[in-house]
Amino acid sequence: MIQELIDRYISISFQVHKKAESLIKYQLGNDLTNDQHYILRYIHLAGSCTSTELAEVFEVNKSAITAIINRMTDRGLIERTRDENDRRVVYLTLTEQGIELYQKAQEKIHLLVESIITQFEEPEITAFINTYEKLAEVLNNKKKEELGE
Amino acid sequence: MIQELIDRYISISFQVHKKAESLIKYQLGNDLTNDQHYILRYIHLAGSCTSTELAEVFEVNKSAITAIINRMTDRGLIERTRDENDRRVVYLTLTEQGIELYQKAQEKIHLLVESIITQFEEPEITAFINTYEKLAEVLNNKKKEELGE
DNA sequence: AAAAATAGTTAAACTATTTAACTATTCATG
DNA sequence: CATGAATAGTTAAATAGTTTAACTATTTTT
Incomplete structure (x- = not known):
């Protein structure tokens, strides 16, 4: 039954x-x-990106990105670098310290996800991730549809 | 490959x-x-519940619940009602207005999820939800394990 | 050259969160 | 049964993230 x-x-x-969310938060401390x-x-x-790009990907206003x-x-x-060809644009890149902190955090997240994924049989988790990816696609189209209305 | x-x-x-999150936010307006x-x-x-219960389920501090x-x-x-047997306890219930607003919102979420789910073949989405439920279980145990350490 | 569009910031207002200190009540035990 | 510990919840201050609206600076369009 669909309901x-x-x-x-x-x-x-x-x-x-x-x-x-809560487990990730715990890892990040x-x-x-x-x-x-x-x-x-x-x-x-x-590698590098702009505030506008982040605002689109994270689906928040640009001022929220500015604050973060x-x-x-x-x-x-993070470092800001002005584009000299189009001086409206500011490129964001990680500093060395940013890269280091990110990698340290990413390792922890990786281990967390590994410890979860390995509790499943491979065919099951593969099928799950495949459907999950399709779902991401469906949600993306849904979003465009909403905005188009 | 597991990596x-x-x-x-x-x-x-x-x-x-x-x-x-963003689609739900859009529905709730x-x-x-x-x-x-x-x-x-x-x-x-x-039906009704306490702040402590909400804090546990949502995995935030009780003061965050108080604020919300x-x-x-x-x-x-929402209405607060003091327990007369144990006067430390406060029961939370929805007012009529709360029920009404919730149901209005829930209908929209339901339609949203329906429009997404029906884009999959039934066996695929059923398998997906089954694994998703197992995943919830695994995450629950993981949480306890973290806290136990 | 003037008007429109784009990239980003600022400021004010709000929601959600944490930590620490607090009140009020109940439980435990010596 | 009195006191100290535990429990339920709130308050206050600080911080993160968010939106809206107004703004600056720059580039594009016409």
Whole structure:
């Protein structure tokens, strides 16, 4: 029954979401908030990026990004560099200290996820992640659809 | 390869989490924040509950719950009732207005989740939800383990 | 050259959170 | 049964993250 699946999905996604957040927070301790870690991760993987890009990816207003980046530049984790060709643009990159802190945190998250994933049989977790990826795609389209209306 | 699965899991769970949060926020509009909706949901399903219980379920300090409940009692959505047998305890229940607002919100979330779930074949989504539920269990044990250390 | 668009910041107001100190009540035990 | 410990909840101060609206500076369009 579809109604039952919907209810189970709502319950369980909320629970997993909360628990995961809380476990990540526990791993990060006082070094970084979860949001700060996600942002460091994004900048690290991208090499460098702009506030506008972060605001789109994280689906918040640009001023929210400014605030987060301010806190991390104050701590010497992120650097701002003005684009000399288009002086409106500011590139964000990790400082050495930022890279170091990110990697230290990322290792912990990696171990956490490993300890969880290895409690499943490989075919089950692979199937799960495959569907999860499809779900991300569906949610992305849903978002565009909402905005298009 | 397990390393690859871990990386895919970290990326995708973050993405889905963000998108889902943002879609729910869009559905709730200015009526409720996501956290407020989750708390109304919990109290509604439980019938009534205490701050301590909410703090445990949501894994935050009790003072965070006090703050959220204050905002919602101010808006007439939640009522506090002192237990006459144990006067330390305060029971939280939804007011009529709270029930009404919750149900209105819940309908929207339900439709949202339905529109997402129905884009999958039934066996796939059922398998997904089953694994998701196991995952919730694993995360729960992980949490206890962390605290036990 | 003037108007429109873009990138980013600032300021004010708000929600959510933590920590530490506190009140009020109940439990435990010596 | 009195006192000290535990429990339930609140308060206050500090911090993180968010939105909205107004702003600066720059580039693009027309």
